[in-house]
Amino acid sequence: MDHDHHVAAWQRLGAAVFTDGFTLTTACRACADDLDADFAGTTLITAGELRLLAGATDERARLVEDAQLVTGEGPCIDAYTHREPVDITDLQHAHTRWPAYAPIACEQGARSVLALPLTVGSLTIGALDLYRCTPAPFTPEQQARAGAYARIIALLALDEHPHLLTTANRPPQRGPQGYPPTVHIAAGILAAKYGLTPDDALARLRAHSFRRSQPLLHTAQHVLDHQSLD
Template identity: 75%
Template sequence: MDHDHHATAWQRISSAALSDGLALTTACRACAEDLDADFAGVTLVAAGELRLAAAATDECARLAEDAQLVTGEGPCTDAYTHRHLVEATDLHHASERWPAYAPIAAEHGARSVLALPLAIGTLSIGALDLYRRGPVPFTPHQKDRAGAYARILALLALNEHPHLLTTPPRPAQRGPQGYPPTVHTAAGVLAAKYDLTPDDALTRLRAHSFRHSQPLLHTAQYVLNHHRLDDSPPG
C-alpha cells in the first residue's frame, strides 16, 4: 500500500512538473489537489531553530505559515519537534493547544490542519501543512498518501536547500528562535535604534505583526527599508 501511495504521489507531481517545473511549490500544489486540501505550505527548520516558509500554494497558505512564525507555535512546530503527524480537525476549538496561532490561522481561512514532518532517516528538516476551510478531517487513506508526499517533498526540499544537509543538528526550539534571517536582521535594527535587547526587539516585532495582522516578513522588511517601526501597519 505504501508503494502504491508513493507511486501515485510521484505520478501526480511529475504531471504537474510538465507545465510548472519540478519544484517544491509545484509538488505542494499537487499534494493539496490530490488530498482535497484547500491550501498547503512547507516550512523548513535548520538546526532546530531557523525557520523558512519554503513553499505555499496561495496567499492563504503563506499567511497561515507565517502565523506560525509570528506566534512561535503551531502544527509545523509540533510535527517537526515530535517527528509525527499532527492534526487539528477544528481550529476554532484549538485555543488551548495553540492559543496564539489558532485564531490567526482561522482568520486567514484555515479551519482544519494536518501537519507531517519532513525527514530523511534521522535528519528532520521541517513540516508539510495541509489546510481545509471547513472542519473536515482527513481520512486514513489521505493521511497515508500525505505521508508519501512528505517523503518526496523532503527530497525536493534538500535539492532546493542543500545547506540543510550540512547544518549542525540541535534540539528543536520553540518561540523567538524560529525566524528567518530577515527577521533577526530587522530585530537588530530595532535593538540598535531603540536601545533594546535582541529578545525585546523580536518581541516588539512580533507584537506589531500580530496587532496589525501583517505577515512577519512584511513587518521585518519595512523595518529594514525605513529603520523604524511605526504604529501604523507597514505598507
C-alpha cells in the same frame, strides 16, 4: 499500499511539474489538489529552530505558516518536534493547545489541518501542512497519500536547500529561536533607533506582525526599507 501511494504522488507531481516547473510550491499545490486541501505550506527547520517558509500554495498559506514563526507554536512545530503527524479536525477547538496561533489560522479561513514531519532517515528538516476551510477530517487513505508526498517533498527540500544536510543536529525547541537574517537586521535597526535590547526589538517586530496579521518577513523588510515600523 505505501508503494502505490508513492507512485501515485510522483505521477501527480510529474504532471504538475510539466506545467509549473519543479519547485516546492509546485509540490505543495499538487499535494493539496490531490488531497482536497484548500491550501498548503512547507516550512523547513534548521538545527531545531524555525527558519524558512519554503513553499506555499497561496497568500493564505503564507500568512498561516508565517503565524507559526511569529507565535512560536502550531502544527508544523509539533509535527517536527514529535516526528509524527498532527491531525486537527477543527482549529476553533485548538485555542488551548495553540492560544496565539489558532486564532490567526482561523482568521485566514483554516478550520482543519494535517501536518506531517519531513524526514530523511534520522534527519527531520521541517513539516508539510495541509489546510481545509471546513472542519472535515482527512481520511486514513488521504493521510497515507499525504505521507507519500511528505517523503517526496523532504527529498526535494534537501535538493533545493542542501545546507540542511550539514547543519549541526540539535534537539528540537519550541518557539521561534531562529530567524532569517532579515529579521535580525531589522531588529538591530529598531534596537538602535529606540534604545531597545535585541530581545525587546524582536518582540516588537513580532507584536507588530501579530496585530496586523502580517508575515514577519514583510514587517522586517518594511523596517529595512523605511528604518521604522510605521
